[in-house]
Amino acid sequence: MNLGTLLLGDPSPSLRWRGARELEGATDDDAEVIAWRTEIDRSAEIGVLVDRLETAQPYAAGYLLCQLAHLGCRGPAMAAAVEKIFGGQQPDGSWSIPPTGSPGPIEGARFITMHTVVPLRGIAAAGFATDPRAERAYEWLLGVRLQDGSWPAGPKADLGEEGRPTPPEKEYRRLARGLGCRSATTGAVACLALHPERRRSDVARIGVDHLLARETRDASTLGWEVSRLVGLERAMGQVTFYATHDLAFLLDLASRCGVSAQDRRVHDLVDYLETLRGPYGLWQHPAHPQLAGWLSLDLDNSLRRLEDGDWIGDEEPTSSMSSPRSPRRY
Incomplete structure (x- = not known):
């Protein structure tokens, strides 16, 4: 079967x-x-998300759009929400969450990359990636990249101050081989992966190259993104929104950006995932058994897309980037 x-x-x-x-x-x-x-x-599930969408601010609305698109929603509420998100866009193409008690956006050079990434991914998931206003946001993302092609969490995120050097990224979300933040780079690539032209650009592939450099094999977080899209885990955090290392999501991004199955890191990742495949060809979600179908659909689609991949990265393998443990007190 x-x-x-x-x-x-x-x-x-x-x-x-x-x-x-x-x-x-x-x-x-x-x-x-x-x-x-x-x-x-x-469905009541779609109705609840649409109700939340009507009053959500751009950051929350962005991920609600991702969830609705994942569940197959096609209603007019999505286009209306996209227009509302665009209404909060800044002149440079980015978005910012207002500080507590402030009616307006954060101004100046201090930013959090995720404030733009989450709304933009929702806009792209809803089918508006090529809208000129969305293109402006993509150009903003390109403009804040670091010199190695990765993305920073943002000076604001690490408590940087204008006129002072941006502190290095925190170790728990630092790229294995790169200057940037793994969470921010994952989010930026997720936006690029949904754009019909930009998904196979050098910008997207360099981002994926950075993400594939971490070759840890943690089955306990497999399907984390699917569980959030279906609503069984909360979508939360700002700098840490994509901090969880989800191998299924990583393969999804690599396959959408045209990475070949012949890329050594992808080949090894697929081999590992095949060892986790259960009876009847299904992958079991480690925390939510009812998500076996959703996770299997996600992985099967990724494997199919890899067949059309034509790009092989050149990052060298690296060891795990686990955060150092604090010394025992006793």
């Missing part, structure tokens, strides 16, 4: 719909696809 057939029996109409279209090649005029489409549009 193939994966697509297994997913057609899942309780979630969103997963059945996506499985049919993405794995079985079903078209929008298929009777079952139409029925599942109706279920999705009327």
